[in-house]
Amino acid sequence: MFFIDTTVDQDFKISPQQLEAAITPKTKLFMFSSPCNPTGSVYSKSELEGLAKVFEKHPDVYILSDEIYEYINFVDKHESIAQFSSIKDRVIIINGWSKGYAMTGWRLGYSASNTEIATACDKLQGQITSGTSSITQRAGIAAYEGSLDSVTEMRNAFKKRRDIVYKLLKEIDGVKVNLPDGAFYFFPDVTHYFGKSYNGKTINDADELSIYLLEEAHVSTVGGDSFGDKKSIRMSYAASEEKLVEAMARIKAALGKLK
Numbered sequence: 001m002f003f004i005d006t007t008v009d010q011d012f013k014i015s016p017q018q019l020e021a022a023i024t025p026k027t028k029l030f031m032f033s034s035p036c037n038p039t040g041s042v043y044s045k046s047e048l049e050g051l052a053k054v055f056e057k058h059p060d061v062y063i064l065s066d067e068i069y070e071y072i073n074f075v076d077k078h079e080s081i082a083q084f085s086s087i088k089d090r091v092i093i094i095n096g097w098s099k100g101y102a103m104t105g106w107r108l109g110y111s112a113s114n115t116e117i118a119t120a121c122d123k124l125q126g127q128i129t130s131g132t133s134s135i136t137q138r139a140g141i142a143a144y145e146g147s148l149d150s151v152t153e154m155r156n157a158f159k160k161r162r163d164i165v166y167k168l169l170k171e172i173d174g175v176k177v178n179l180p181d182g183a184f185y186f187f188p189d190v191t192h193y194f195g196k197s198y199n200g201k202t203i204n205d206a207d208e209l210s211i212y213l214l215e216e217a218h219v220s221t222v223g224g225d226s227f228g229d230k231k232s233i234r235m236s237y238a239a240s241e242e243k244l245v246e247a248m249a250r251i252k253a254a255l256g257k258l259k
């Protein structure tokens with residue numbers, strides 16, 4: 001597996017040039033998510049088109065597009081890379097009920113792909129797992145057929161929380177952050193704190209900073225190394241506004257102690 005690195009300065013999105021440079025004759029599959037976990041980045045239609053043009057030149061490469069945050073999107077509307085007919089047959093969409101319908105725990109998801117891939121998935125899955133329960137399936141149908149009003153309400157609440165956390169993050173010296181357009185995460189670059197210490201403990205990387213915040217501020221974040229980036233930590237804003245404001249104050253205070 002090969003990762004294409006991105007930075008906060010490029011909104012954690014890859015360019016067509018980066019994609020082109022990463023594809024080799026051995027490349028079988030490109031995986032990405034938009035809106036993205038852990039960065040919250042959302043590719044625009046024209047950015048996706050730029051990537052699709054690269055894939056046009058590589059007809060043997062499949063594209064796995066995880067679109068589970070489809071509805072937690074603060075731009076106009078969700079854009080899928082499957083909309084480009086030149087590559088559509090090679091796109092495998094992953095989606096589910098966990099995020100848009102807040103049905104995490106129900107364990108219901110789906111993929112959409114060409115028949116050959118779908119049949120192969122069916123064959124494999126049929127041998128490894130049992131089917132999702134009929135109760136879950138009925139709940140999934142109800143969610144799909146019902147009104148999107150509550151989904152929109154949730155999305156608006158997330159947007160408000162994003163704006164609150166963004167403002168508070170920008171007020172912390174040394175935290176480098178972009179404004180994410182979707183999902184419910186920030187992925188700030190925290191390299192400013194590397195080499196700094198408090199109480200005899202020196203922070204060497206993002207994982208150590210994440211542990212420091214847990215121990216010192218009692219706030220849980222995830223070290224970026226789990227996502228292939230040692231420079232950032234992931235912060236989820238799937239919590240109440242009150243808790244988020246409190247968490248940000250604690251984080252600011254704890255980071256302020258690092259000298």
Ligand SMILES: Cc1ncc(COP(=O)(O)O)c(C=O)c1O
Nearest residue numbers: 033037066068096098104105109
């Ligand atoms: C990008 C992405 N895809 C898929 C999932 C999986 O969701 P679940 O296993 O709850 O269906 C998650 C959950 O965090 C996610 O962030």
